[in-house]
Amino acid sequence: MGVERALRWVRTSPAVDKAAGALAEAVPAALRRREVTDLLRARALGRPVHPAVVALPIGLYAASAALDLMPGSSRAARAVIGAGLALAPAALATELAEYGTLDQEQRRTAFVQLAANAAANVCYLTSFRLRGHGFGVVARAVSALGLAALGAGGLLGVRAVDRTAVRGVREPV
Numbered sequence: 001m002g003v004e005r006a007l008r009w010v011r012t013s014p015a016v017d018k019a020a021g022a023l024a025e026a027v028p029a030a031l032r033r034r035e036v037t038d039l040l041r042a043r044a045l046g047r048p049v050h051p052a053v054v055a056l057p058i059g060l061y062a063a064s065a066a067l068d069l070m071p072g073s074s075r076a077a078r079a080v081i082g083a084g085l086a087l088a089p090a091a092l093a094t095e096l097a098e099y100g101t102l103d104q105e106q107r108r109t110a111f112v113q114l115a116a117n118a119a120a121n122v123c124y125l126t127s128f129r130l131r132g133h134g135f136g137v138v139a140r141a142v143s144a145l146g147l148a149a150l151g152a153g154g155l156l157g158v159r160a161v162d163r164t165a166v167r168g169v170r171e172p173v
Contacts (some may be wrong), residue, residue: 010112010156011105020104020111046080050094054117056090058150060084061124066148069131076133081124081143087119098169109156116153120146 010016061084067077095114102110123146130139 054091057084113153120149
């Protein structure tokens, strides 16, 4: 029930509408130009490029979680997080280019997803910095929070496209 309740709140909250509308107005004019949006949306390919681009940092962040479980892999995990952070701006640019094409309901969900992704990137940036200063245990915990934020944002993103995607998701008893 908790997942459905949270998703219902995202779909109906006037506060989310207000924030989502403000973001739509704040998207830089350069990202709203047709030539730029066509490029970022890969119109020539016939489908949005955002899902493919966003998969790269998410995959790298997930790989860092796997590396965190292996002894002696802390440097590799930090390098993988760094690569994910380097690709995050491209994912954000494609997301903002798509954002302008969404209707109000889709924009509401995309806004919450974007906020979850931003929180995840802040967690991974913090983890990257902590790892550089030798705080490995804390860095791994912060990465786990980032992965949880990515999961929440991903669930919202799937839900925006397929309203039946989480119908079978149940809270633990």
